[in-house]
Amino acid sequence: MGYQLKMRVWRGDQSGGDLGDYTVEVSEGEVVLDALHRVQATQAGDLAIRWNCKAGKCGSCSAEINGRPRLLCMTRLSDFDETETITVTPLRTFPVIRDLVTDVSFNYEKARELPSFAPPPRDADNKRRMAQVDVERGQEFRKCIECFLCQNVCHVVRDHEENKPAFAGPRFFLRYAELDMHPLDTHDRRELAQGAAGLGMCNITKCCTEVCPEGIKITDNAIIPMKERVVDRKYDPLVWLGNKIGLRTKDNDGRTEP
Amino acid sequence: MTTGVHGPTRAAIDEKTLRPDRWWLPPLTTFVVFSAFVVYATVRAFMGSDYYASPYLSPFYSPCLGDCVEGASDFGQPFRAWPLSAALLILIFPLGFRMTCYYYRKAYYRAFWLSPPACAVAEPKTTYTGETRFPLLLQNVHRYFWYAAVLVGLVLSFDVVLAFRNEDHEWGHMGLGTLLMLVNVVLIWLYTLSCHSCRHTVGGRLRHFSKHPVRYKLWTWVSRLNQDHGRYAWYSLFSVALVDLYIFLIANGTIEDVRFF
Incomplete structure (x- = not known):
């Protein structure tokens, strides 16, 4: 009717x-x-x-x-x-x-600032390998349709225009997390996420998750894990000590670039 | 200069939000409940009395390491000379755990800081630096409070075991206080084990799940709990206050414990 x-x-x-x-x-x-x-x-x-x-x-x-x-x-x-x-x-x-x-070009500028996937050299048979369980981990992040609703609702830039140069936004934290969790990516994304992308500006108020039409748990599965990884890299003295004396090596598993 | 949603390049709309729903209700509820809890917990923490009613010890005072009443100190009194309430010696750990918790941060940034008060509702402040500077930079210490919270959880679990006694410390008894303490400790453990730092520690930080199958399994369990972390945060907040109130009322003689057997 x-x-x-x-x-x-x-x-x-x-x-x-x-x-x-x-x-x-x-x-x-x-x-x-x-x-x-x-x-x-x-x-x-x-x-x-x-x-x-x-x-x-x-x-x-x-x-x-x-x-x-x-x-x-x-x-x-x-x-x-x-x-x-x-x-x-x-x-x-x-x-x-x-x-x-x-004009959503802000998002494309932020995309360009993000170093792309950097895999290691291929195996002897000219292939690269990763286990299914590691493939599955990033699948949720691949559902992103780049509608930029999360970027739009994020108060860090919505309410503060001046933060735009220093803040990449939830969509790109998703990408940082996806790459940092990727076993074949050789970059260390943690320093960049906190520095250039402004992860520390996020105060995890979860609006990005609330508006995502794909139902991606942006805050719980990407931003917070990325924040914890940044703590490993920058703020946790025990992790630093463990890295120095060689007791904690898994954080750098597969990374070749600092 | 006008910034944010009223900036010069944005669509000219006078309203800070066009949401017609009661978006202010969840932050207001959080504000009222958290404030009530803070007031209650502060009063009880400074009170320094009526925290032990044999065999029950209030979770606000456990472990009781100061100059505590007889029977309350199961781990000795190393801070016997401490002049203030014994609760003040240990509450910093659960308090710090909750203050730096990723769920509570969301809740109080919205309700107390109004940053933002609700999604797509403009915040009142004109500047914002997030968690990049002191003191909010200290939120990154959350994992250390989680380590402490695990110890607190173990102590509270021990208290529940001791609560299966009667007033004369004979084993094999149970009262309403035991049941409340048991429910409380289950909720405390659910809250502690669903923590985002726990999730990171058990397996989230790995880059190859396939190389660490046991940790991957643990991570999947914690991830499942983690989905309800906010719910456990609320439930355990209520339960810990309720247990303390129950013990307070028994200790000061207002009510008598309901004994089951």
Whole structure:
């Protein structure tokens, strides 16, 4: 059964903008992106929306719905009361381009700062080997669709623009953790994670985990393990002593670069 | 200069958040409950009395290493000359463990620091350096408090064994206090063993699970517990206060212990 949905959609660009009111007919089973497309088709032909797969896998349609960072294509209208007005705004951490489209290039700059996977030389038969159990460890991190909702909700940059140069954000802590736990990666990522990527800025308030549409336990499985690894490397005197006298060697298992 | 969500390049929206739900309720609840616990624990820690009702010893005072009442010191009184309450000698360890705990940090950064008060709700402060500087840099000491927490857990487990006695220290008896202490120690162990530092120590720090099958197995067990670390943090907070309150009320004669056998 269809009904008339009331929406408020942010329209504007960096010179200014406001929430515009729209009433649009929607049907059972639709998502917020469907409603916005109908607004675009019937009332606001110039409404800018970034979208692609409509299946929660491309990470393009990130926005804020009733103040919560979510994917437009994965937010069902049935989650809301039919009389409720749904408010849609662009991501509030990144520079707005127009309407619901923001400039997320901050994230690509941070991606470039992260040294890529550095495997050791191949075995004699020209292959590299790792056990299944070690492969499985990083699979959760590979589910990331780079929607940047975690980057958007993180208060370190959301509320403090000045932190952007020094802070990589949850998505990239995920990548740091994935590589640091990778048995074939030869880099030591710990120093870099704490220094250049600003892991110490994170105060583990878990909003990144709350908004992840893939359900990745970013804080528990990536950020906190990475923080513990940084403690090993930088702050724990017993670990330092153990490394010096050769009693603790497993931390550097497979690492060849400092 | 205006920064954060009201910065010049961001979408111009006046509200700090557009969330219509009661986002303030969880941090407010945390604030009220934690504050109540801190007040209660402070009063009890400084009280220095009514912490032992044979055979029960309050977890706030265990091990009782100061000038404690007769029967309370199962590990001697090496700090007999300590002029203040014996609880102050040992509470630093469980307190430090909880203060630096990754779950509690989340809870009190949100509820007390408002940093942020809730997800996608702008924080009031204009500057932020996270845990990069003193004193918050000291959060990195968490694993040492975890080592201490394991010892505290062992002592509290010993207290539960001693609680299977009657008032005259004859074995094979049990009361409501024994049951409360037993539940408390189970929750304390669940909280201690689900700790993120424990997870790291038993196997998380390894780079090759395949080379260390036993530690990998331990890591999977701790990982399973770790999913509910926050829940255990709350339950054990309540249980430890409840056990102390029960023993306090028996010790000062307000109620009598319910003996099962």
